[in-house]
């Protein structure tokens with residue numbers, strides 16, 4: 265890490281400290297209790313390399329995208345790779361650097377005049 269970046273992080277830490285916060289616990293500081301428990305479970309599996317498949321269900325507007333963006337920010341801040349994909353382009357637009365899964369992974373789509381896509 266270069267000197268300028270270190271100095272900036274020290275200044276940020278000082279500002280956070282004066283508000284009783286720290287960079288160490290900043291990533292999930294604004295999540296609700298329910299979001300935090302999901303966040304911790306997923307982040308643990310990422311950092312331990314355990315991996316896994318998680319499905320997040322919730323009514324519209326309950327904070328799924330917010331949680332996803334927090335996970336994305338945490339993982340990217342450690343310079344790890346995140347591939348943000350969604351099944352539709354509308355959903356992909358809501359994600360940072362989001363793309364459709366079929367575009368990212370070159371999933372073949374056999375389309376004909378009778379193809380439909382249920383949303």
Ligand SMILES: Nc1ncnc2c1ncn2[C@@H]1O[C@H](COP(=O)(O)OP(=O)(O)OP(=O)(O)O)[C@@H](O)[C@H]1O
Nearest residue numbers: 294295296299322323324325326327328329330331
């Ligand atoms: N922990 C939080 N702190 C502050 N704002 C939050 C939090 N969680 C969600 N929000 C806000 O609530 C609103 C709805 O959240 P979000 O868009 O993540 O919901 P969603 O479940 O993804 O919705 P949809 O299913 O309709 O896409 C957004 O404005 C988001 O910024």
